[in-house]
Amino acid sequence: MSSRIAVLHGVNLDQLGRRDASHYGTLTLDQLERTITGFADELGLRVQFFQSNFEGAFVEQLHRAGEMADGLVLNPGAWTHYSWAIRDALEIARLPSVEVHLSDVHQREEWRRVSVIRDLCIETVAGRGPDGYRDALARLQKELNG
Ligand code: DQA
Numbered sequence: 035m036s037s038r039i040a041v042l043h044g045v046n047l048d049q050l051g052r053r054d055a056s057h058y059g060t061l062t063l064d065q066l067e068r069t070i071t072g073f074a075d076e077l078g079l080r081v082q083f084f085q086s087n088f089e090g091a092f093v094e095q096l097h098r099a100g101e102m103a104d105g106l107v108l109n110p111g112a113w114t115h116y117s118w119a120i121r122d123a124l125e126i127a128r129l130p131s132v133e134v135h136l137s138d139v140h141q142r143e144e145w146r147r148v149s150v151i152r153d154l155c156i157e158t159v160a161g162r163g164p165d166g167y168r169d170a171l172a173r174l175q176k177e178l179n180g
Pocket of ligand 1 (some may be wrong): 046111112128135136138139140
């Protein structure tokens with residue numbers, strides 16, 4: 035049975051395609067999700083997607099995640115840098131998780147270098163654009179299936 039991976043996109047990720055292309059590229063969220071589905075197919079993983087601009091909705095999705103998925107890929111957007119509520123919910127989910135950022139958050143403003151979820155994740159991938167999601171899925175595949 036192939037592992038189930040929930041890919042969670044946070045605040046403003048629905049606006050991909052309209053955001054600064056030098057950081058986020060030109061793909062829309064739909065196109066990004068199709069790309070991620072292709073990566074998952076190659077790796078034999080099943081993916082499901084969720085996006086919200088509402089922190090409480092994102093938190094509640096994390097509460098449900100354990101029933102729906104074996105692992106998580108999450109890009110919480112700006113929440114990454116300050117949402118202790120999302121950190122607490124991720125801790126409750128108790129799933130192997132990989133943090134992904136399209137842009138290289140380490141080379142941007144100081145405040146983007148902080149991640150309140152990093153130490154709960156088995157890996158952080160940043161600055162690799164859409165390919166970062168392939169890296170994240172491959173890392174989870176290794177974690178779940180050896
Ligand atoms: C982001 C980086 C965050 O700093 C930013 O707030 C985002 C997207 C990324 O994918 O590079 O919304 O998570």
